[in-house]
Amino acid sequence: MQLAERINAIAVSPTLAVMAEAERYKARGIDVVDFGPGEPDFPTPEHIKRAAITALEKNLTKYTPTAGIAPLRKAICDWHTAQFGSTYAPNECVVSVGGKHAIFNAINVLINPGDEVLIPVPYWVSFPDIVKYAGGRPEYIKTEAKDGFRLRAEQVDRAIGPRTRILILNSPCNPSGAVVPPDEFLRIYEVCKRRGVWLLSDECYSHFVYGEARPYSIASVADSKPHLITIGSCSKTFSMTGWRVGYALAPAPLVEAMVKLQSQSTSNATSIAQHAAVEALTGPMESVGAMLAEYAKRRERIIAGLRAIRGITCAEPQGAFYVFPNFDALLGTGIQSTAELAKQLLEKEHIAVVPGEAFGAAGYLRLSYATSMERIEEGLKRFGRFFQSASAAP
Secondary structure, X not given: OOOOHHHHOOOOOHHHHHHHHHHHHHHOXXXXXXXXXXXXXXXXXXXXHHHHHHHHHOOOOOOOOOOOOHHHHHHHHHHHHHHHOOOOOHHHEEEEOOHHHHHHHHHHHHOOOOOEEEEEEOOOOHHHHHXXXXXXEEEEEEOOXXXXXXXXXXXXXXXXXXOEEEEEEEOOOOOOOOXXXXXXXXXXXXXXXXXXXXXXXXXXXXXXXXXXXXXXOXXXXXXXXXXXXXXXXXXXXXXXXXXXXXXXXXXXXXXXXXXXHHHOOOOOOOHHHHHHHHHHHHOOOHHHHHHHHHHHHHHHHHHHHHHOOOOOEOOOOOEOOEEOOEOHHHOOOOOOXXXXXXXXXXXXXXXXXXXXXXXXXXXXXXXXXXXXXHHHHHHHHHHHHHHHHHHHOO
């Protein structure tokens, strides 16, 4: 079959592929310890679900404006101001079908064929493919585990070329959990401003930070809006992944272009989900603190458990709900890559993980600790058994 070149330039999301394979095992009755899913394991809070039920009862089930209902656009701007000190207005906001959709829209209205987009490595799996689909060229900036995978302003300055159009910065980062400190974030922004490059800041994990780190947005910087695209989502913060409500905050002309593109693709995000999102952003936020406290405990346990296995090194993530351990020392004659390692872990010990190759970082595995402590303990036991068996093999 002859397909368009642009669809052949991209691949199916590797994280979704891992989830699908794990589901096939579960369908056969196999007990899988699933470290794959990138979503909170907590239910959507009751007050948000009730808002959706109320919307149904009021028959709020029709088309909405493409950019989102007015109360939601206002709620997004007000919430972002309250949380981060930004100054966006509703005409600088577009509601999308999840944060991924907002990123897709922004890149596709800015990138011409041959334009370059800077992407730090390791990266979220969809960034390069979205750029490729738009006809752009991903250019990668490698970060180091010894530096906590944090991007530095001098790296950005060196990487910018004549065709560089956008820098994508995801902090807290999926998959590494890296958090760029505010002072370094400001230096990165200043490089982008000076060099005429858009800074696309993916804030989808903004409220999942640990230790001394605090939620931060570069949009808090005065006069940053002309150089900045802020991407957010209700998915992680409010445990609403399946509701598919994201947003972009950007200069009004860019928002208008994104709305134009969206009008010819998805039209509006689901009406019921939008009304639930208004409640999420204007209602109580106790659930966020409860999730964070539980994730902090799980994070501590899974790091300690992985580090106790000889040969595994694991940088301490400061955000999100992933660990990104390195397995280079355990790769050898029998297992040549972490892609193969992930396959064997699923086949032999029924552990689902995402190989680092999906994130541009061979030698690593991504494990989500958005699962119960009981499953983390079972997974660590299976990891230990697998590597003990592998080391004993001739």
